[in-house]
Amino acid sequence: MPQRFGFRVLKRLGGGRFSDVYEVGDAQQPLSAKRYALKVVELDAERPPHNARNEVSIMGKLKIHKGEGYSVNVVKLLAEFTNPMEIGLMLPLYKAALHDVVSHHCRVRTRFNLDGSTSKVVRNELTVDDIRHLVVGLLDGLAFIHSCGIIHRDIHPSNIMFKDIDSLDPVIIDFGISYDEPDNNGLEAPELKFTDIATGYYKAPELLLSVRNYGTGVDVWSMAIVMALLCSEGGTTPFDKDAAHSDLALLSNIVRVFGSPPKDWEDCKGSRSFAAMNEHFFASEPLPIDKVLPKVATVDKRMVKVFRGMTKYPSKERWSAIEARKGLIDPEEH
Numbered sequence: 001m002p003q004r005f006g007f008r009v010l011k012r013l014g015g016g017r018f019s020d021v022y023e024v025g026d027a028q029q030p031l032s033a034k035r036y037a038l039k040v041v042e043l044d045a046e047r048p049p050h051n052a053r054n055e056v057s058i059m060g061k062l063k064i065h066k067g068e069g070y071s072v073n074v075v076k077l078l079a080e081f082t083n084p085m086e087i088g089l090m091l092p093l094y095k096a097a098l099h100d101v102v103s104h105h106c107r108v109r110t111r112f113n114l115d116g117s118t119s120k121v122v123r124n125e126l127t128v129d130d131i132r133h134l135v136v137g138l139l140d141g142l143a144f145i146h147s148c149g150i151i152h153r154d155i156h157p158s159n160i161m162f163k164d165i166d167s168l169d170p171v172i173i174d175f176g177i178s179y180d181e182p183d184n185n186g187l188e189a190p191e192l193k194f195t196d197i198a199t200g201y202y203k204a205p206e207l208l209l210s211v212r213n214y215g216t217g218v219d220v221w222s223m224a225i226v227m228a229l230l231c232s233e234g235g236t237t238p239f240d241k242d243a244a245h246s247d248l249a250l251l252s253n254i255v256r257v258f259g260s261p262p263k264d265w266e267d268c269k270g271s272r273s274f275a276a277m278n279e280h281f282f283a284s285e286p287l288p289i290d291k292v293l294p295k296v297a298t299v300d301k302r303m304v305k306v307f308r309g310m311t312k313y314p315s316k317e318r319w320s321a322i323e324a325r326k327g328l329i330d331p332e333e334h
């Protein structure tokens with residue numbers, strides 16, 4: 001069996017452009033012994049904002065954070081290994097990602113159409129209590145990350161893992177492109193951050209307009225879109241398929257769902273694209289909330305209020321993860 005950093009490699013779990021993640025066991029122990037995930041990053045292949053050394057440094061910072069103690073909703077770095085070519089991060093092993101858990105709670109049935117054809121209808125059967133539990137866990141994790149001065153910058157369903165498919169206790173993973181305030185350990189000035197961050201539907205609108213001095217609000221927006229997925233009838237976001245691959249399509253989808261941004265949107269004051277957008281786009285009203293969060297719109301007013309707070313266009317008005325969490329568990333806060 002192949003080995004990496006002295007561990008027995010059992011299978012490849014996933015990976016991105018710059019990394020491979022393996023399920024591994026201790027080479028000195030029997031196969032039945034405890035298993036881990038080992039993320040191996042080839043240093044020469046990396047391109048900014050990916051930076052494995054920074055990822056290790058950020059995960060170390062999370063670990064020594066004294067505050068209220070480590071969040072159970074954030075992955076912990078168990079050990080790190082280096083050689084001249086690669087870095088290895090040893091992590092707890094998770095068995096399912098958010099999409100797996102949502103699919104596990106979805107039922108698929110066949111609909112017979114009037115024209116004789118059939119189509120598949122997916123029904124999300126997560127209960128409101130399940131959704132609330134998931135969202136509180138996610139916001140706990142995000143609030144902890146932000147309280148350590150870290151912007152995650154890639155919150156999306158594949159970076160949310162679970163111990164197993166039946167679990168509803170989410171864990172946020174992947175600090176590969178995260179930002180350590182105030183200047184990302186000398187890698188990026190605060191007013192000149194990379195905007196090529198986040199994934200598909202989960203990109204905040206200011207990133208699509210090339211705002212570079214963004215803050216933790218980009219993660220809050222991404223988390224709100226995760227919430228929309230959890231609160232949907234079919235386990236999907238409210239955006240069209242094209243929006244996953246095109247910034248322009250995503251911006252137009254965001255305007256369709258959330259309405260036009262305010263004309264005096266401070267974050268985008270200097271943006272020529274935003275000025276052009278104001279001039280040439282038709283003003284759009286937000287979609288009714290029961291179209292955006294169908295599973296909770298009429299039954300959980302707090303969740304709706306929190307979602308609205310998390311999706312405010314101006315970053316100064318957008319709720320923080322802590323405010324959002326309080327808004328969910330303590331109705332007196334807002």
Ligand SMILES: Nc1ncnc2c1ncn2[C@@H]1O[C@H](COP(=O)(O)OP(=O)(O)OP(=O)(O)O)[C@@H](O)[C@H]1O
Pocket residue numbers: 013014015016017018019020021037039091092093094095097154158159161173174175176
């Ligand atoms: N601790 C873990 N347990 C199980 N699987 C994991 C774990 N960490 C990562 N993975 C799997 O490997 C994939 C890639 O991991 P990660 O996101 O950390 O790497 P990455 O290089 O940043 O990838 P990407 O560029 O796709 O974000 C995850 O989406 C997940 O499927």
